[in-house]
Amino acid sequence: MxxxxxxxxxxxxxxxxxxxxxxxxxxxxYQPDDPLVLWVNKVGPFNNPQETYNYYSLPFCHPSGDAAHKWGGLGEVLGGNQLIDSQIGIKFQKPVDKATICEIELNEAQATQFKDAIDRAYWFEFFMDDLPIWGFVGEVRPKIKGDDQHMLYTHKSITVKYNKNQIIEVRLALQNPKPLEVGRTLDMTYSVRWIPTNISFARRFDVYLDYFFFESRVHWFSIFNSLTMMFLAGLVSMILMRTLRNDYAKYAKEDDDLETPGSNLCERDASEESGWKLVHGDVFRTPIxxxxxxxxxxxxxxxxxxxxxxxxxxxxxxxxxxxxxxxxxxxxxxxxxxxxxxxxxxxxxxxxxxxxxxxxxxxxxxxxxxxxxxxxxxxxxxxxxxxxxxxxxxxxxxxxxxxxxxxxxxxxxxxxxxxxxxxxAPKNPCRVKTIPRPIPEKKWYLKPSVVSMMGGLLPFGSIFIEIYFVFISFWNYKLYYTYGFMLLVFLILMIVTVCVTIVGTYFLLNAENYHWQWTSFCSAASTAVYVYLYSIYYYSVKTQMSGFFQTSFYFGYTLMFCLGLGILCGAIGYLGSNLFVRRIYRNIKCD
Structure with a gap:
């Protein structure tokens, strides 16, 4: 369409x-009596937000002729929106007590469609003046004897609040439920009520914002948690800087004691060196x-x-x-x-x-x-x-x-x-040796794979509460608007990622392993692994999603998000480690 x-x-x-x-x-x-368009958008099971279908995939009253469509842009199409003119007669500031949309004479196929939709808690979405309206298709009423009875809402009561010549709020109440019985004729009706208000046009979306949820103590606690993680990362970094100063003092003392005229300080016997300085001839080797x-x-x-x-x-x-x-x-x-x-x-x-x-x-x-x-x-x-x-x-x-x-x-x-x-041209602080130095065996926790997986824990800890709010917004029906929180958490994530990756790189080099490039990248990128594991927990515990369609969409798009997050964090971690490695080797004596 x-x-x-x-x-x-x-x-x-x-x-x-x-x-x-x-x-x-x-x-x-708008001026009084100006026509308004009620756009119908989509319908689908409430527990599966991405499983949406054309509103007229259910046997509702179809508009006559070729109804107009509204296309708001690329983002709207990718978001699965398809707005169609319902052709319901609504005019600005003109109330409607009760009017008929159409009559539906239920056949067996139509009744079955509506019953299946009600069993799966189908909801629908309308738009008026770019304001969304939501409602359920029907309800199930239990019987004392026999099967439950499926009831279809047949009346749409629309309440519109306006301020002078602008629409501020639109609400929908579904009324007059009728049982779904084959051969029964359902009279689909609507009414419109207009109420003046003093709310300004600029604040008309405030009604859709869940202040209690997003500005709760939990969200503020997420900021405190992120700041705590940044403090821990900064504390570890300060300890690392003190350790580096001790290393510099140690290497300077060795240079003073062992330096003789004409000697090559970077070619001394390996037994006289230890730690990260020992791999100065390999640390700037081109990564695989x-x-x-x-x-x-x-x-x-x-x-x-x-x-x-x-x-x-x-x-x-x-x-x-x-x-x-x-x-x-x-x-x-x-x-x-x-x-x-x-x-x-x-x-x-x-x-x-x-x-x-x-x-x-x-x-x-x-x-x-x-x-x-x-x-x-x-x-x-x-x-x-x-x-x-x-x-x-x-x-x-x-x-x-x-x-x-x-x-x-x-x-x-x-x-x-x-x-x-x-x-x-490449300007490395130390000359790269022709023959790579063998990497000695170290304890298990100093292996690159372990360093990589451990590197994502603190960054994940700094963002996991904000990830919860993002997931709630995307996979449920909350409108995310606290982008100030997101900006602060994003900056903290970058700082924590750099600090943790630098510490991991130092431990790796101190273990005489010079393959720091990929390790630093993977150490930071492993944050995405923990986010994906959290998404599995979120799907299992926090949602009621079901079916192959919604499951494939959830884990597919979550994988896409985590891949982007992993590449982003990995790049930040690598760039931070690169600056760190160049700085520490620039401050030692070597050819």
């Missing part, structure tokens, strides 16, 4: 999305799979900037009040921050002497988008099989691909070229 309203030139539409993402609230004004690591670090840097920009735009522009605005902003910001991924990846690859920069650039530009595409393709196939609105239309896919091909990819190429040119 959306094909009737999609513009023919999707690249032009993609450009228009940019302005739509940052537009202010629409100031809708340099192209992949460069692409991951570049992509993670881009995602960090993307998250920061989206949070700031959400704070300034209150994007939560517009359907699909957050999704549109994410797509647009991701396209325009691709320069950062190319710049960081190209510079890192060039500094390590990489030669296949074109392959690295392509990997950087396509790694995360194609991972998301793969997960989305599987989820989309499931949605198409179920006939759900969650299925992404083909033209929306083409639009996203055009944005990637004509904006994201060229910017990644430009960033890679500039990053290669400005990176300069």
């Amino acid at each position: 959306l094909s009737t309203v999609h513009p023919p030139f999707y690249f032009l539409a993609a450009i228009l999305f940019i302005s739509a993402a940052f537009a202010s609230e629409s100031n809708h004004k 799979s340099l192209a992949l690591l460069s692409a991951l670090v570049g992509t993670g840097s881009q995602l960090a900037m993307l998250v920061l920009l989206v949070i700031l735009f959400a704070i300034v522009g209150m994007l939560y009040i517009r359907r699909g605005a957050i999704v549109t902003t994410v797509i647009v910001c991701h396209a325009f921050t691709s320069f950062i991924s190319g710049y960081v990846s190209g510079g890192m690859y060039s500094r390590h002497g990489g030669k296949k920069w074109i392959e690295t650039m392509i990997l950087t530009a396509s790694l995360f988008p194609f991972m998301c595409f793969g997960i989305g393709f599987i989820s989309n196939a499931v949605a198409i099989f179920y006939g759900s609105l969650a299925a992404i239309p083909f033209r929306a896919m083409v639009t996203v691909f055009i944005i990637w091909a004509f904006i994201s990819f060229p910017l990644a190429l430009l960033g890679t070229v500039i990053g290669r040119k400005w990176s300069g």
Whole structure:
């Protein structure tokens, strides 16, 4: 149905999305008796938020002729919205006592459809003047004898509050339930009541915000918890800095005692050195799979900037009040921050002497988008099989691909070229030896795999309560609006991640293991592993989701989120460890 309203030139539409993402609230004004459109959107089981279908997939009163469709943008389509004009006659400030929408003469198939929907607690969503309205299809009334009776709500009582010439609030009450019996004729009716109010237009979305839930003591406790984790990470970092000062004093004393004219301080006998200084000749060795690591670090840097920009735009522009605005902003910001991924990846690859920069650039530009595409393709196939609105239309896919091909990819190429040119020649504090030094066996807790898995515990501890609020908003029916909390938690996450990764890198180098690059990345990225494990607990304990459709969507999109979080944290951890390693080896004497 959306094909009737999609513009023919999707690249032009993609450009228009940019302005739509940052537009202010629409100031809708009406005169008395101006017609209003009640848009019907979707219907689906209450416990499965993503399992939604066209409202008219149930045998409700269909509008006559070719009803108008409303398409609000790319984000709205990707969010599974499909607004259709209900053709219910509503005029501004004109009350309706009771009017008939249509009459439904129930046949066996229609009665069965409604009964199945009521058994699964189907809810529906309407919109009037961009304000959402929700309601249930019907209810089940137990009988003293015999089977339970399924009741369908046949009357929609709409109450509209207005301030002068603007609509402030719309409420829906469902009344007059009738039993579903084959051959029975149901009179579907509606009424409209208008109530003046002094609430300003700018505050009309306040009624949808759950202040008690999001600004509760638990949410403030999450901030305190995150600050505590940051304090612990800072305390460990201070201890590490004191240990480093002792190491410097020790190495300086050894240099003074053992230095003789013409001697090479970095080629002394191994028995005279210990700890992290012993691997100075290998610590700057080119890591394995340099192209992949460069692409991951570049992509993670881009995602960090993307998250920061989206949070700031959400704070300034209150994007939560517009359907699909957050999704549109994410797509647009991701396209325009691709320069950062190319710049960081190209510079890192060039500094390590990489030669296949074109392959690295392509990997950087396509790694995360194609991972998301793969997960989305599987989820989309499931949605198409179920006939759900969650299925992404083909033209929306083409639009996203055009944005990637004509904006994201060229910017990644430009960033890679500039990053290669400005990176300069590799300048390592210590010369890399020709023959790699063997890595001695250490205790189990100093192995890279253990260091990597332990590195994500503190960062996860700093965000897991905020993750709960995010999950509640996305997988349930809460409207997330506390982006100030999210900004603070995100900054704390970055600080804790850097501190913990640096400590892990120090322990690894002190164990004479110089493979710190991938270990530092994986140590920070393991935060996403704990988030995914938490998502399994959340699904099992905190939700009532069921069925293959909702389960595949939940774990598929949660996997997509965790992959992005892992790459983001991994890049931040690697960059912090890289600065740390270069700083400590710059302050020792070596050739």
